[in-house]
Amino acid sequence: MAKGKTPAVSTSLKEFLRTGHRHFLRSLSVDNVIFGFHENQLKVLLLHTTFGNQWGLPGGFVGIDEPLDKAAARVLRDRTGLNDLYLQQFHTFGQTERRDNKVLSKVLKDLNLNPGKDHWTLQRFVTVGYFALVEYAKVNPQPDDLSTTCTWHDLDNLPTLLMDHGDIINKALEELRIRLKYQPIGYNLLPREFPMKDLQSIYETVLGRKLDRANFNRKMVGYDILDKKKKLFTGGSHKAPYLYSFNKKKYFKALENGLGSDF
Amino acid sequence: MAKGKTPAVSTSLKEFLRTGHRHFLRSLSVDNVIFGFHENQLKVLLLHTTFGNQWGLPGGFVGIDEPLDKAAARVLRDRTGLNDLYLQQFHTFGQTERRDNKVLSKVLKDLNLNPGKDHWTLQRFVTVGYFALVEYAKVNPQPDDLSTTCTWHDLDNLPTLLMDHGDIINKALEELRIRLKYQPIGYNLLPREFPMKDLQSIYETVLGRKLDRANFNRKMVGYDILDKKKKLFTGGSHKAPYLYSFNKKKYFKALENGLGSDF
DNA sequence: ACAAAAGTGTTCTCGCTACACCCATGT
DNA sequence: ACATGGGTGTAGCGAGAACACTTTTGT
Numbered sequence: 223m224a225k226g227k228t229p230a231v232s233t234s235l236k237e238f239l240r241t242g243h244r245h246f247l248r249s250l251s252v253d254n255v256i257f258g259f260h261e262n263q264l265k266v267l268l269l270h271t272t273f274g275n276q277w278g279l280p281g282g283f284v285g286i287d288e289p290l291d292k293a294a295a296r297v298l299r300d301r302t303g304l305n306d307l308y309l310q311q312f313h314t315f316g317q318t319e320r321r322d323n324k325v326l327s328k329v330l331k332d333l334n335l336n337p338g339k340d341h342w343t344l345q346r347f348v349t350v351g352y353f354a355l356v357e358y359a360k361v362n363p364q365p366d367d368l369s370t371t372c373t374w375h376d377l378d379n380l381p382t383l384l385m386d387h388g389d390i391i392n393k394a395l396e397e398l399r400i401r402l403k404y405q406p407i408g409y410n411l412l413p414r415e416f417p418m419k420d421l422q423s424i425y426e427t428v429l430g431r432k433l434d435r436a437n438f439n440r441k442m443v444g445y446d447i448l449d450k451k452k453k454l455f456t457g458g459s460h461k462a463p464y465l466y467s468f469n470k471k472k473y474f475k476a477l478e479n480g481l482g483s484d485f
Numbered sequence: 486m487a488k489g490k491t492p493a494v495s496t497s498l499k500e501f502l503r504t505g506h507r508h509f510l511r512s513l514s515v516d517n518v519i520f521g522f523h524e525n526q527l528k529v530l531l532l533h534t535t536f537g538n539q540w541g542l543p544g545g546f547v548g549i550d551e552p553l554d555k556a557a558a559r560v561l562r563d564r565t566g567l568n569d570l571y572l573q574q575f576h577t578f579g580q581t582e583r584r585d586n587k588v589l590s591k592v593l594k595d596l597n598l599n600p601g602k603d604h605w606t607l608q609r610f611v612t613v614g615y616f617a618l619v620e621y622a623k624v625n626p627q628p629d630d631l632s633t634t635c636t637w638h639d640l641d642n643l644p645t646l647l648m649d650h651g652d653i654i655n656k657a658l659e660e661l662r663i664r665l666k667y668q669p670i671g672y673n674l675l676p677r678e679f680p681m682k683d684l685q686s687i688y689e690t691v692l693g694r695k696l697d698r699a700n701f702n703r704k705m706v707g708y709d710i711l712d713k714k715k716k717l718f719t720g721g722s723h724k725a726p727y728l729y730s731f732n733k734k735k736y737f738k739a740l741e742n743g744l745g746s747d748f
Numbered sequence: 749a750c751a752a753a754a755g756t757g758t759t760c761t762c763g764c765t766a767c768a769c770c771c772a773t774g775t
Numbered sequence: 776a777c778a779t780g781g782g783t784g785t786a787g788c789g790a791g792a793a794c795a796c797t798t799t800t801g802t
Binding site for chain 4: 417419436439440458459460461463
């Protein structure tokens with residue numbers, strides 16, 4: 223993998239900060255908005271920065287010979303431990319005021335690295351935003367070299383965020399809502415088998431409104447991307463619901479071609 | 486304008502190539518897909534490169550202190566002579582194989598500039614794609630420093646294009662089609678007053694299929710973004726059509742809020 | 749009078765919504 | 776038996792498609 227090699231973030235933070243400019247593209251980064259679903263809540267994965275006491279999105283730099291999409295996938299893998307997830311580029315953020323250098327300057331000083339304004343990490347960065355949908359239970363959140371913790375946060379109860387990361391999350395959510403009308407969603411958010419109600423919950427949470435049970439059921443079945451399984455026995459005092467699973471083949475076909483009968 | 490200044494492309498190509506890395510972000514560029522409409526055809530503005538004998542999209546670099554959107558707007562202004570146009574970011578292209586350096590290397594050699602692999606223009610570039618809709622008749626196409634001509638090309642009859650510029654155009658068109666369902670389109674493509682048929686032609690061309698005259702008329706009127714003007718006298722042997730103009734206030738409100746009754 | 753193109757009206761269908769009704773299960 | 780929640784049926788409404796009919800104008 224001489225040419226397309228993926229530069230791993232150096233295990234030594236200092237080394238990374240000192241020589242990163244030789245391995246990564248300058249002035250370009252990726253940031254991931256990683257959505258998960260748990261207890262009827264849409265969640266986002268956030269990092270708590272070691273220095274600066276702030277929350278931010280998982281992000282990273284792009285290797286000199288690394289495709290952009292691969293860089294985003296690498297960041298996703300490093301933070302969640304998962305591979306092959308739904309990962310979608312949605313917008314590139316290029317305002318000039320988006321960098322806040324106070325914290326990083328301090329870090330560099332503390333580490334006795336050149337804190338001059340020309341250090342590569344202090345230059346202006348344009349960041350490409352990606353969003354991902356992941357299965358909450360499968361994720362093992364891992365902080366990166368600049369963070370102490372990596373945890374889920376309720377979307378409607380976010381802490382104060384670094385720089386423009388709040389804007390990035392909002393834009394990601396907006397894009398997700400639009401795509402909901404064109405694409406199937408859920409494959410990476412739910413376990414292999416699930417009752418229809420869980421899928422409906424996701425749609426309701428993303429869209430921010432209640433949907434009719436009967437109509438949602440019919441609509442989903444109508445999309446022809448689900449396989450109906452045997453019954454589930456919840457133990458609840460009511461009729462046991464069917465279990466469904468996504469038909470992988472049909473699902474990914476629908477992902478490419480869209481759901482509406484537009485063509 | 487000390488900080489937010491817009492670095493103009495140097496009038497001297499050589500100077501630009503020699504010192505550009507001090508004024509522009511490295512490894513990042515913008516490319517514009519500029520759509521125009523003429524004689525019932527959708528057109529794209531392309532440049533013919535001085536060296537290499539190929540066609541490509543109008544593009545440019547991003548000033549060190551220049552917002553990304555401003556850079557794209559600057560490129561658009563420089564090539565068309567027009568300001569305040571509909572300009573929309575749609576995707577960022579970050580494959581590693583997207584650069585073709587043979588031509589540029591030759592240029593650098595010819596100009597006696599360092600043709601080493603480390604020259605800033607020879608490094609890998611990630612490019613942010615924007616598309617614009619402009620009024621064909623108003624445009625005065627201007628080639629840039631690396632091109633001899635700047636002209637319109639029929640979308641369905643494009644020449645061979647530089648690098649991945651063909652992909653970029655396809656993606657832009659795809660995005661335009663999607664947006665057609667949500668947003669009003671036409672304000673920057675048509676003169677101030679126009680018959681409904683012209684607007685319909687644009688929709689038909691972008692969508693690639695015929696639309697019913699009666700239904701299109703009703704639908705557009707129903708959007709409530711048009712003002713009906715007095716009659717037009719075509720001189721044709723038929724009933725003269727009404728002229729319409731976009732109601733700027735309502736139009737831009739619809740641009741922000743979308744057209745469907747979704748909310 | 750007739751052709752050509754614009755304007756207007758009508759019907760049909762499809763999809764979505766709302767809501768009613770029935771079914772399975774545990775207390 | 777009854778409460779709870781899942782599954783299915785159906786009437787109504789609105790948007791869009793197809794197409795017929797009328798209007799204006801030049802030859």
